[in-house]
Amino acid sequence: MKVFYYLCLLLFIITIIFYLIMKARKRCPVKIRKYYIITLIILLVRNVTLLLLSLIENQEIMYFLKPMSMMDIIAIPLLAMGALYIFLRNESIRFDYHFIFMISMIGVYCLLISFYRLKSHIDTEFGYVVIFKDTIIPSLIYLIVMAMVTVISLINIDKPYSNTLGMKLLTFSTVVFVIEYILFLGGIKIFPYPFIGEISVLIVVLQSIDTFK
DSSP, X not given: OHHHHHHHHHHHHHHHHHHHHHHHHXXXXXXXXXXXXXXXXXXXXXXXXXXXXXHOOOHHHHHHHGGGTTTHHHHHHXXXXXXXXXXXXXXXXXXXXXXXXXXXXXXXXXXXXHHTOEEEEEETTTEEEEEESXXXXXHHHHHHHHHHHHHHHHHTTTOTTSOHHHHHHHHHHHHHHHHHHHHHHTTOOSSXXXXXXXXXXXXXXXXXXXXXX
């Protein structure tokens, strides 16, 4: 039964991502639109990969898909940073820096899968499950970036021009993400990957897109 809920959850997340891509195309300014669409496509590829890994039996296809299975490490911090910029409403900060951060995150991910490698095993319920061989450094980088977003959003909640509701929602979602991820690393989990924090960040992205008329 758990595998059924797992597949439904993946399909639900994939549907949300498609919806956000369509909404970003219609509402967001050009630079933010490009940033969100690229980042959401990265997350879409990751979730489609997880769906395929749970369904396929071919080992060659699994090896091809494996490098794309952990790309939430890129996408989730990028989405959180994009929402933070929108909620800050600080015109003195150039959005172009987000593209530099995006390239940096992609570079870091390539280094992580090169040095820390990915390993896979077959779960009787969930199919192929992929994790880093050494999870400490990748997990620390992931948590540090998300914790930084939490702190920045918390500090700026009451700033005069910031979107207070958006900042509160972002702070809450990143706290949920960090707590869930720490519990996951401690072995407290239902599915082979954490999803609650990811969904909460996607809800924040929806709220940030809705700020544009």
